[in-house]
Amino acid sequence: MVFRAAVYEIHSIEQLLKLTALVAAVISILILLWYLVRRPPLGRLTKVMLLFGLGVMPLGVALTGNIAGFEYTLKRPFCGSCHVMLPYTEDAADPSSNSLAAIHSRNHAFGEESCYNCHADYQLFGAMTTKVNGLKHLFYYVTEYANTGPYGEGGKPIHMYRSFQNGMCTRCHSTTAPNWLRNQDHAGMLDDIRKGDAKCVDCHSGEKIHPRAFAHGGKGRGPVAEAGQKEEHK
Amino acid sequence: MISRLTIRRLVLISTITTLVSLGLMVMGIVFPKPVLLVLAMSLGQLFGTLSLALYLLAIVLDLQGVGEHDDIGPHIRLEGEAGEEETKG
Numbered sequence: 001m002v003f004r005a006a007v008y009e010i011h012s013i014e015q016l017l018k019l020t021a022l023v024a025a026v027i028s029i030l031i032l033l034w035y036l037v038r039r040p041p042l043g044r045l046t047k048v049m050l051l052f053g054l055g056v057m058p059l060g061v062a063l064t065g066n067i068a069g070f071e072y073t074l075k076r077p078f079c080g081s082c083h084v085m086l087p088y089t090e091d092a093a094d095p096s097s098n099s100l101a102a103i104h105s106r107n108h109a110f111g112e113e114s115c116y117n118c119h120a121d122y123q124l125f126g127a128m129t130t131k132v133n134g135l136k137h138l139f140y141y142v143t144e145y146a147n148t149g150p151y152g153e154g155g156k157p158i159h160m161y162r163s164f165q166n167g168m169c170t171r172c173h174s175t176t177a178p179n180w181l182r183n184q185d186h187a188g189m190l191d192d193i194r195k196g197d198a199k200c201v202d203c204h205s206g207e208k209i210h211p212r213a214f215a216h217g218g219k220g221r222g223p224v225a226e227a228g229q230k231e232e233h234k
Numbered sequence: 235m236i237s238r239l240t241i242r243r244l245v246l247i248s249t250i251t252t253l254v255s256l257g258l259m260v261m262g263i264v265f266p267k268p269v270l271l272v273l274a275m276s277l278g279q280l281f282g283t284l285s286l287a288l289y290l291l292a293i294v295l296d297l298q299g300v301g302e303h304d305d306i307g308p309h310i311r312l313e314g315e316a317g318e319e320e321t322k323g
Contacts, residue, residue, distance in 0.1 A: 018263050025260050032249050032256075042245065042296060050245065054252050054289045058282045061256060065263050066275060072266045081267050138268050 017068035021061045028057035073134065074116040076105070082141045084152030089115070091212035100209040109172070118168055133161060158213075166193060169200045236300050244292035248285040255281035 010016050031053030040046045072078050080089035092101040092114055105114040120130045148155035173180060175194055181187050185203065192198035207214045255278050262274025 021263050025256050032253055035249055055286050061259050062279050065259050069271050
């Protein structure tokens, strides 16, 4: 019954992979516990059983678990796992927010992967460099931000490793759509935008993308506890 | 000197290491927090690979017939030896 209920709860490949990994882990653990409790002689059957318990099943757990894990790291709840990111992720997930992050998050093409879609690198090894930067984030979080306030108050101001590149916007906003070109500012700076001389974030600034986070001290400002309280009272 | 007991110990260490590795990997799947995921994908898989290598080493040693004539006590005899004793009895 439990297994049947679990199967009905599967709505994505990630969940299917997780279930597969857990089933493989349970089979492996049962085989290993059988060996540890019974201590059978190392005959052919025992060797084959142990090969499954020590090799095949754990490899399955590692493979499916890795893919499921990497899939989960693309999602907004994962970014919000570190509490200093909550002003960013809560705003993005807020259906009543009109910030750029929230508007993009409501777009089905972004959905729960809105953080990753806008902040990941897109070169050949983009996914790799993004994950390496993620490890850096984790290191800084554990060493510098773990004991900060509920929204990171008391911690150093959060900033990006490098300025936001136009390529992250023009990947979707191709600069050729008639609606986009109808905007006089866009049309007037078309070449500069395409060359990267004019940054998208010069006009669509951080305050418009992540207003709640900026109220909490993003981009060089010290986090302010009252900012969150004021916002919550609204 | 590698004995039959060494092979049994290698398998035992490998079994326990695999359990630790599975524990870490399952934690990463059930509670996908950044630290647990990193532990699952690094230490978990390191332990898993190590334990598989130890098990394969034990199997290779066993197939080479290392310590076949060792007296290793009644609780760790081979299947064949146990069968022979029952026949004798």
